[in-house]
Amino acid sequence: MEALPRETIVDVLEGRLREDILTGRHPAGSYLPPERQLADGYGVTRTTLKHAFGRLVQAGLLETRHGVGTRVRDYARLGGADLLPMLVRHSPDWIGEIFEVRRSVGALIAERAAVRATAEQRAELGVLLAEVRAADGGDAVQLADIEVHRALARATGNRVYGLLTNTLFNAYLPVRAALVGPFTDPEAAYGRLEPVVAAVAAGDEGAARRAAEAYLTATERIMLEGLA
Template sequence: MAFSTIKLQPSLVEQVCARIASEIRDEGGGSNGWLPPERDLALKLGVSRPVVREATKRLELQGLLEVKHGVGTKVVDKLHKPLNGSLALLIPDDKERLRQLVQVRFMLEPENARLAAEHASAAQIRSLRAALTQLEQAQDFETAVVADMTFHREVAAASGNQIATLLLHSLSELIQSSLIRGYSRTSTENAVRQHAAVLGAIEKRNPAAAAQAMREHLITAEADLALPKPKKTSRA
């Protein structure tokens, strides 16, 4: 006896979540960054207020909305927040978090640079150049960290892969901690030179060179962290 697969329909709450998220994207952040009042939104969508309330709660947990009680529901861009909170619980030791971050960056960022060399628009290359200039001209620690972070985010955005961009953005707080530790031990000289190499390869549309330049940059960044070697665990 043959059975066909049952196609599960999304729940009403899931449909409302998808509709709200779609409207936010289409409107470029919603009407002045705020959703309509709960009652009005329920009427517009043809659902009950409890369904709207549950949908907005889910989107708040995902970092897309921020519910301000007594004020309204604001559209935000905090999609990275859930991951940042989970990482601190999953890996309590800050040095171990940085060590594992380096491993992930080696997996992700050379490929971002390779794709950026293939897909970066002229506007994205200008944004990369602006971030590099900001790093070159940084006169203080905080500005250097922001400029460095901006450059890596722009490379991810220029890759054309939205998942890769979100992944890097999700790691932004941890990457910032890594940069703070690294810059406390060294100057911006190496970072400026290596960022310039990555950008140069992207401008020349040379994917292999862009990936290699990013890999070499990450090797230096890892050394700058001066993390103690992990303790070997004995096997039974």
């Protein structure tokens, strides 16, 4: 068993500040109160506050200007996809929008992979697909399924598709346990994914897109039922 991480006071403060930003208590474009006032308000030292600020600057929620202060960034306008896990943790209704992107990007990746995959990549897809069927337990099946999609993205020959695939999977992390529904039965998970791999292996881009759309729609429905 893996030991659970212990929260530090910096972790707790970071979470409080993040929620206060995302709920609009500190709106985009506004400057936070002076550090001493803010530290007193949260009941922490200024050193602890600075550590929490550093994390939120790195996350893209704050920006600090020497001699001016710390301002809340307009993350909706300026932020990147790396914010998605944080936003999903704050509000799971982001998942619906992530799924919309997942459908369109996933179908395009399958189509491109059917045209561009090498013989070696097609063989790798077959091996990874077999691992979905052989996996034991929903979590293991889910992880094996993810590796097939990573391989499909690599087979497009476009590294950006690989990064987009990783970004979407990372966005699921805060609620991944609730999305295990499509993967509790290894044989059923294999059956849904096999037509995608078969169409890519055959080099049939139209069939690959249709199979991917069917797979993504079916798994999305099951996952949303798990979240409901």
